[in-house]
Amino acid sequence: MAALLDRATARRTRRAAPKARARRPVPTLPCLALDGLPQAVLVFDAKLRLLLGNAGLLGMLNVPPALLAGRPRLVEALAAGKRFSPEALRATEQVCAAAVARTDGVEETAHLDLANGLSIMLRLRRIGRCRWVAVFEDVTEFRATESRALALALTDPLTGLANRRVMRERLGTVLAAPSGREAAQAAVFCIDLDNFKPVNDTLGHPMGDALLRAIAGRLRAALRGDDLIARVGGDEFVVIQEAPGPEGGVDAVAARMVDLLGRPFILNGNLVNVGASIGYALSPADASDPDALLRCADLALYQAKAGGRRGYRRFTPEMEARARARRLLEQDLRKALALSQFELAYQPKVNLRSGRLAGFEALLRWRHPERGLISPGEFIPVCEEIGLIVPLGEWVLRTACLEAAGWPAGVAVAVNVSAPQFEEPRRLVGAIGGALARARLDPQRLEVEITESVLLRHGAATRDALHAIRRLGVRISMDDFGTGYSSLTQLQSFPFDRIKIDRSFVQNLLDSAESAAIVRAVAALGASLGIATTAEGVETEEQLARIRADGCTEVQGYLFSRPVGAAEIGALIASLGTAPTPRLPVEA
Amino acid sequence: MSGSLHRIVYCSRNALAGSAASVSGEIRDILALSRANNRRDGITGALLYSGGVFAQVLEGRLDAIEGAFERIQRDPRHRDVTVLQIAPAGPRGFPDWSMAFAGDSAGRSDPATAARLAEALADPDAVGGEELLDLLRDLVVREDEWALAS
Ligand SMILES: Cc1cc2nc3c(=O)[nH]c(=O)nc-3n(C[C@H](O)[C@H](O)[C@H](O)COP(=O)(O)O)c2cc1C
Numbered sequence: 001m002a003a004l005l006d007r008a009t010a011r012r013t014r015r016a017a018p019k020a021r022a023r024r025p026v027p028t029l030p031c032l033a034l035d036g037l038p039q040a041v042l043v044f045d046a047k048l049r050l051l052l053g054n055a056g057l058l059g060m061l062n063v064p065p066a067l068l069a070g071r072p073r074l075v076e077a078l079a080a081g082k083r084f085s086p087e088a089l090r091a092t093e094q095v096c097a098a099a100v101a102r103t104d105g106v107e108e109t110a111h112l113d114l115a116n117g118l119s120i121m122l123r124l125r126r127i128g129r130c131r132w133v134a135v136f137e138d139v140t141e142f143r144a145t146e147s148r149a150l151a152l153a154l155t156d157p158l159t160g161l162a163n164r165r166v167m168r169e170r171l172g173t174v175l176a177a178p179s180g181r182e183a184a185q186a187a188v189f190c191i192d193l194d195n196f197k198p199v200n201d202t203l204g205h206p207m208g209d210a211l212l213r214a215i216a217g218r219l220r221a222a223l224r225g226d227d228l229i230a231r232v233g234g235d236e237f238v239v240i241q242e243a244p245g246p247e248g249g250v251d252a253v254a255a256r257m258v259d260l261l262g263r264p265f266i267l268n269g270n271l272v273n274v275g276a277s278i279g280y281a282l283s284p285a286d287a288s289d290p291d292a293l294l295r296c297a298d299l300a301l302y303q304a305k306a307g308g309r310r311g312y313r314r315f316t317p318e319m320e321a322r323a324r325a326r327r328l329l330e331q332d333l334r335k336a337l338a339l340s341q342f343e344l345a346y347q348p349k350v351n352l353r354s355g356r357l358a359g360f361e362a363l364l365r366w367r368h369p370e371r372g373l374i375s376p377g378e379f380i381p382v383c384e385e386i387g388l389i390v391p392l393g394e395w396v397l398r399t400a401c402l403e404a405a406g407w408p409a410g411v412a413v414a415v416n417v418s419a420p421q422f423e424e425p426r427r428l429v430g431a432i433g434g435a436l437a438r439a440r441l442d443p444q445r446l447e448v449e450i451t452e453s454v455l456l457r458h459g460a461a462t463r464d465a466l467h468a469i470r471r472l473g474v475r476i477s478m479d480d481f482g483t484g485y486s487s488l489t490q491l492q493s494f495p496f497d498r499i500k501i502d503r504s505f506v507q508n509l510l511d512s513a514e515s516a517a518i519v520r521a522v523a524a525l526g527a528s529l530g531i532a533t534t535a536e537g538v539e540t541e542e543q544l545a546r547i548r549a550d551g552c553t554e555v556q557g558y559l560f561s562r563p564v565g566a567a568e569i570g571a572l573i574a575s576l577g578t579a580p581t582p583r584l585p586v587e588a
Numbered sequence: 589m590s591g592s593l594h595r596i597v598y599c600s601r602n603a604l605a606g607s608a609a610s611v612s613g614e615i616r617d618i619l620a621l622s623r624a625n626n627r628r629d630g631i632t633g634a635l636l637y638s639g640g641v642f643a644q645v646l647e648g649r650l651d652a653i654e655g656a657f658e659r660i661q662r663d664p665r666h667r668d669v670t671v672l673q674i675a676p677a678g679p680r681g682f683p684d685w686s687m688a689f690a691g692d693s694a695g696r697s698d699p700a701t702a703a704r705l706a707e708a709l710a711d712p713d714a715v716g717g718e719e720l721l722d723l724l725r726d727l728v729v730r731e732d733e734w735a736l737a738s
Binding site: 256259265 | 594650654658661675676
């Protein structure tokens with residue numbers, strides 16, 4: 001019964017159709033043909049009036065069916081559906097007008113985001129002299145897939161944080177936006193873990209990965225949802241905060257990150273402590289270009305790390321100046337060896353028992369063409385960092401041996417050898433043998449001085465190297481004794497020929513009971529072990545008297561002579577030389 | 589391994605400012621949330637607050653207590669977290685408490701306990717996790733008796 005009725009209605013509708021078309025501007029018949037399409041389709045005229053629409057127009061775009069009868073303006077029909085925001089309506093109207101204006105038959109397209117979350121692709125084309133068709137296609141699913149794929153390429157798969165590229169792009173966008181003069185536009189934080197490598201090495205990579213994920217979680221907890229967090233290296237992170245607020249607030253953010261990252265982690269039953277250092281810079285105060293701003297933050301990070309770990313620093317212009325000075329120093333140092341700007345000065349050591357000159361310690365000097373003499377304290381650490389210390393150390397060995405070969409037979413030369421030189425023990429032993437051979441210097445006249453830190457660095461390998469050097473006939477002394485933290489243990493680990501008591505003890509000898517006790521104890525220790533003891537930095541007669549009473553075997557210091565250039569050595573040897581010095585009457 | 593029973597014992601310093609009343613209000617909030625979360629995660633344990641120092645025992649599956657610990661670590665309401673123990677554990681020490689509580693805000697202050705906690709924070713080697721565990725167990729039981737008696 002119901003079916004019959006339906007068929008009857010359908011017949012009636014079909015019969016009525018031609019008449020309806022003539023009367024109504026929006027015909028239903030073509031709509032039926034288009035109704036099966038998943039898209040919303042409409043036809044409009046040059047005045048942007050809606051002539052025809054399909055079911056999708058009612059469903060997807062929610063246009064009220066009643067509206068279709070009266071040739072409404074296209075945007076009014078869409079607005080009535082309430083799915084279009086004012087911007088989306090404006091964009092639709094613009095692109096429709098553009099399609100109408102086109103004469104070349106090319107399609108116009110636009111992307112629209114609807115209020116209900118749908119993402120729409122709109123295509124427009126002329127289909128007759130005064131007719132255009134608009135097709136609205138739901139591409140929400142496609143766009144989501146696309147953005148997932150994009151996100152995958154843009155994030156660090158381990159932590160889900162942004163990668164360097166995204167960070168750099170975001171920074172560019174943030175800094176390109178116009179900003180007020182007063183308020184900071186962006187803060188950039190460079191974050192470096194203090195202790196990641198040992199964790200990774202001792203607990204293994206899976207634990208290192210778990211730690212990095214936990215770190216990412218802590219950073220998220222310390223920051224706002226709209227801050228960008230990126231992992232830009234193994235254990236390096238960058239945070240970009242837009243409109244960070246007053247400066248104290250930025251400090252608080254840095255402090256919060258340092259705090260949270262410094263708290264212990266428990267990972268698969270292991271207690272793990274890392275900690276982080278942070279440097280930050282603000283735009284536009286510190287720099288307004290992305291790369292410059294990142295560099296500022298990085299320089300601040302460098303300072304934060306240098307100033308003890310687990311802290312944060314804001315960039316200051318002095319850091320830039322210091323970095324520039326440091327770069328210049330590096331450049332100049334790389335040329336200095338070739339340009340023969342290094343020279344050796346020699347400070348005499350006097351034997352307290354004989355009162356005679358025992359030898360000289362060779363001290364490195366750098367005569368900079370513009371800056372004059374530069375202290376070793378300034379340039380030696382840089383040499384170590386840039387890998388110049390090994391060739392420079394070899395130059396010192398060669399030069400000292402050559403110059404010493406011209407001195408009277410009983411006068412020895414002592415050369416400092418630094419820890420990095422012991423990293424290639426064979427090369428070091430070869431260099432010492434080579435320097436001796438080239439100068440034809442009796443190995444007995446060469447003494448190698450090392451500090452405690454050398455032995456601490458690589459114990460066994462260094463001891464082997466020291467034995468090899470000793471087999472060449474060279475003597476070995478321990479320099480700056482007492483300044484390290486396990487001096488006595490170090491003494492036991494290698495049979496040194498000499499102990500040099502650090503100048504700090506000698507200088508405090510008369511004021512500090514402790515220093516006095518240490519000097520006396522070391523002298524006694526040397527005497528009982530049969531090791532010579534040299535007191536460094538002796539400047540006054542009182543110190544000398546005390547040192548002599550304590551039983552040290554040698555002294556060195558300004559009381560006898562400051563370090564002198566190679567040219568003055570002859571005169572110095574003549575005055576101190578082979579005869580007992582006036583100041584040092586030979587003991588009975 | 590992550591399924592077997594483990595225990596974490598730590599102490600930390602209170603970072604809450606404000607009056608004693610507002611601090612105990614915060615602690616009540618922490619406890620309420622902890623109990624709900626811990627019941628969900630199969631975690632039992634105890635929290636002690638004395639002299640500005642928290643001490644807490646968390647026991648449960650390793651992955652569960654690590655998850656809770658990591659959330660607790662991100663909490664700005666305390667700082668200077670010192671872990672005294674993370675180890676496999678025998679039977680639960682607080683089988684009946686999703687988070688038992690003992691401390692100043694329960695109306696009692698015990699100077700000896702506060703002093704011991706301060707020592708644990710200053711030198712984790714001086715006060716072991718086991719000792720703190722015993723201390724907590726003792727206090728919680730006494731607390732219970734005290735609650736029954738009053
Ligand atoms: C001293 C202290 C102890 C806490 N103990 C617990 C705990 O046992 N369980 C827990 O879920 N949260 C504990 N919290 C709260 C967490 O830090 C965090 O706020 C909470 O787990 C977040 O839960 P939610 O993710 O359900 O919001 C504690 C917080 C503090 C300061």
